[in-house]
Amino acid sequence: MNLDFLQQKLNDRIEKGNIRSLKTDGGLLDFVSNDYLSLARNAQLSQRIHNRCLEEPVPNGGTGSRLLSGNHRWYEEAEELLQSVFRAESVLLFNSGYAANQALVSSVADKGDTILYDQLSHVCLKEGAWLSRAETVAFRHNDLDDLEQRMQRVTGRCFVLTETIFSMDGDVAPLHELVQLCEKHGAYLIVDEAHSTGCYGEQGAGMLMEEGVAESIFARVYTFGKGMGVHGACVAGSRTLIDYLVNFGRPFIYTTSLPPHSVIAITESFRYLAEYQQLQGQLLKKIELFRTHWPKAMSHTAIQPVMIGSNEQARVISSQLQESGYDVRPILSPTVKSGTERLRISLHVHNSDEEIKTLAEMLKQLMS
Known part of the structure; x- marks a missing residue:
């Protein structure tokens, strides 16, 4: 079976620097997931669900x-x-x-x-x-x-x-x-x-x-x-x-x-x-902390885009952050419009204040 027509489209993506692939978190600090309130990793909630399914x-x-x-x-x-x-x-x-x-x-x-x-x-x-x-x-x-x-x-x-x-x-x-x-x-x-x-x-x-x-x-x-x-x-x-x-x-x-x-x-x-609705307030404090230490912040929500402007540079900065233990992923075109490539930082209740401050400082150094 000839699959050249599929491979050609993949090759086009590779040449443009926007090929997608699956990755695990590798034990890095989570600044990528949508688990804003940290409920996906909440052991108490997990036990409640497990107990009901047993009962x-x-x-x-x-x-x-x-x-x-x-x-x-x-x-x-x-x-x-x-x-x-x-x-x-x-x-x-x-x-x-x-x-x-x-x-x-x-x-x-x-x-x-x-x-x-x-x-x-x-x-x-x-x-x-x-x-x-x-x-x-x-x-x-x-x-x-x-x-x-x-x-x-x-x-x-x-x-x-x-x-x-x-x-x-x-x-x-x-x-x-x-x-x-x-x-x-x-x-x-x-x-x-x-x-x-x-x-x-x-x-x-x-x-x-x-x-x-x-x-x-x-x-x-x-x-x-x-x-x-x-x-x-x-x-x-x-x-x-x-x-x-x-x-x-x-x-x-x-x-x-x-x-x-x-x-x-x-x-x-x-x-x-x-x-435990106080989790919402805890998330808002994390957002304000990031905004305080990253003056270029554009958002008041848990989603914080850091605009880069090219696929290649977004990949480079993302890799540097991951090498430092921070899981921050690039968002590349065609997912976003060409010229608006970025890092998409997600903030969570489980991110410590120190982790957030350090991430903001690394961004300043890498983008200076």
Whole structure:
């Protein structure tokens, strides 16, 4: 079998310096993971999850889609809890944030509708839009004027896609203004809370809840593999929306359900955070500490981009930091736009103050 056509594309990546490969952490200090609240490594939470799975007759796998054999009682328990946390009329669990966004966006918009998405939205939101039969148009990142101009030219129903915290720049969407604009034009606003779930809001309910705009959002997507330290995701919205997704969301209908162990982990993670919400304050202190010692900081969130501007230089500085014991990875084009290559530093509760200060000092030396 001739695989030259695949190898050629790989060779092109190698020549451009942006070939991807899998790596383990190698025991380095973690400044790369999305485990912002350190719940993925929390031994007490792990023991709670383990104890429940020992005490209850938990199957090893989901056994089928939720519409067949996979709708175990632990799903109902988790969705009831999440409905309360997010103060939503209804909630539907998904296997991942990627699946949730893809199912939601691809199914709610139809031929004759228009989807307007922030150009820096995660690829799963964009792919959901492309899989729908609607017209899809990007608007400039967080640019309300550009968005409104495009809203004035849409046909059919208008859906607007954005995120609370963007994964590469760590910046925040203008949530109140977006809500007002969508209400003005009768648009349906869909917001992905992937990087704010757990880190903001009472019981980890996210930034939309903290900002008091959640009830104005057509659909909210929350993921649990980042701040919550476990796995899975959910869509929160009206009962009508959730019933619709059960019937028309293909990634939900045709996927084997999460195993009960994962669903129990979601429940126990939110229960744990409700008891230890001070973790959010601890994370905010780590962020401010980094900003104090790295004057070029661009973000007020746990995601701190350090702009480099070339694939080669980003790789070099990343390697130097790793040689010093700090796991900081480069983000290269085409993942980000050429010329905006960077280091993406993630801050966590488990990073010590001394580690954060030392990292900032090393950055000053390496980029001087």
